[in-house]
Amino acid sequence: MLLIFFISLVLSFAFTIPTIYLAKKTNLVTDRKKRFHPAHTHQGIIPRGGGIPIYLAILLTSMLFLPQTKIIIGILFASFLLVVLGLFDDRGDISPYWRFLGNILISAIVIAFGLGIPYISNPFGGIIRLDTWQLPVNLFGTHSIWILADILAIIWLTWTTNMVNWSKGVDGQLPGFVAITAIFLGLLSQRFTVHDINIQSVTIFSFIVAGAYLGFLPFNFYPQKIMPGYGGGALAGFLLGILSILSFGKIGTAVLVLSVPMIDAIYTILRRFKQRKSIFKADWGHFHHRLMEIGWGKRRIAIFYWLISLILGVSSLFLKGIEKLVAFATIALVLLIFIVIINRMKKI
Numbered sequence: 622m623l624l625i626f627f628i629s630l631v632l633s634f635a636f637t638i639p640t641i642y643l644a645k646k647t648n649l650v651t652d653r654k655k656r657f658h659p660a661h662t663h664q665g666i667i668p669r670g671g672g673i674p675i676y677l678a679i680l681l682t683s684m685l686f687l688p689q690t691k692i693i694i695g696i697l698f699a700s701f702l703l704v705v706l707g708l709f710d711d712r713g714d715i716s717p718y719w720r721f722l723g724n725i726l727i728s729a730i731v732i733a734f735g736l737g738i739p740y741i742s743n744p745f746g747g748i749i750r751l752d753t754w755q756l757p758v759n760l761f762g763t764h765s766i767w768i769l770a771d772i773l774a775i776i777w778l779t780w781t782t783n784m785v786n787w788s789k790g791v792d793g794q795l796p797g798f799v800a801i802t803a804i805f806l807g808l809l810s811q812r813f814t815v816h817d818i819n820i821q822s823v824t825i826f827s828f829i830v831a832g833a834y835l836g837f838l839p840f841n842f843y844p845q846k847i848m849p850g851y852g853g854g855a856l857a858g859f860l861l862g863i864l865s866i867l868s869f870g871k872i873g874t875a876v877l878v879l880s881v882p883m884i885d886a887i888y889t890i891l892r893r894f895k896q897r898k899s900i901f902k903a904d905w906g907h908f909h910h911r912l913m914e915i916g917w918g919k920r921r922i923a924i925f926y927w928l929i930s931l932i933l934g935v936s937s938l939f940l941k942g943i944e945k946l947v948a949f950a951t952i953a954l955v956l957l958i959f960i961v962i963i964n965r966m967k968k969i
């Protein structure tokens with residue numbers, strides 16, 4: 622497992638070097654003087670397209686070490702489409718509404734390959750079944766569509782894709798917490814699996830994802846030499862969402878380990894609603910922006926996200942059911958109080 626993780630890491634590291642060169646040669650860059658973005662925190666001209674080396678590392682390592690089941694092929698294919706969508710956005714900032722539609726369609730594609738949420742853990746005990754409402758389909762063979770399970774899976778993947786992508790505004794912030802989250806999802810996948818993919822494959826894929834993002838980290842840490850771009854950020858959320866539903870009971874784990882970016886995303890949506898702005902339009906006001914406003918440096922913010930993810934990941938190994946829900950609610954309350962204090966400090 623460690624060897625596979627290391628191979629993914631080395632491939633990602635190696636692919637990032639030519640990607641930086643090609644991004645500069647093809648003008649796939651962000652220049653704040655020519656291309657204003659309200660959420661960006663960087664200075665100067667920074668290459669984009671970080672999704673390319675990350676995806677190539679995941680693709681090659683998966684082809685080498687994973688059985689090519691229908692679900693694995695579907696994940697790799699859908700991930701490719703997401704990276705392509707990301708490249709178009711990195712090149713010209715396509716409409717967020719078109720991006721959102723693309724997220725839904727790509728999520729539906731991977732669901733069509735057999736990924737779904739047949740049931741979820743009930744925090745009060747037992748499970749909640751989602752596979753009882755089925756629609757028989759006779760197309761290329763007889764199979765059934767799990768209507769409720771598939772719809773919820775599409776919603777979940779679209780949510781994680783965007784939620785994680787929003788937390789990439791500071792150098793090194795995203796690759797670190799994504800790698801940590803993937804590792805813990807991989808460790809917890811040993812408990813049970815319900816899809817056409819064995820437990821070992823889920824764990825291996827988790828470590829492949831972790832290695833790919835960790836290999837990208839040295840080039841993205843402050844001062845960053847390349848940005849993840851929409852492809853790298855959206856792919857992170859998409860893959861973590863997939864890992865969280867590949868085996869039983871990990872959606873609650875993902876919610877816990879990703880508490881900070883998830884609460885930040887919920888707060889951002891509510892804030893934009895209150896200000897009567899589109900929830901899809903980027904702005905300044907994410908949690909990492911608030912930390913910068915009180916004087917935190919980019920290195921400190923990135924390491925803070927990593928440490929929180931690590932602490933919550935370790936906690937997820939021991940907490941069960943309602944305990945995870947209580948932990949999430951506690952973190953939400955602490956972050957809310959912290960944001961309120963920062964807002965009041967700004968007014969003084």
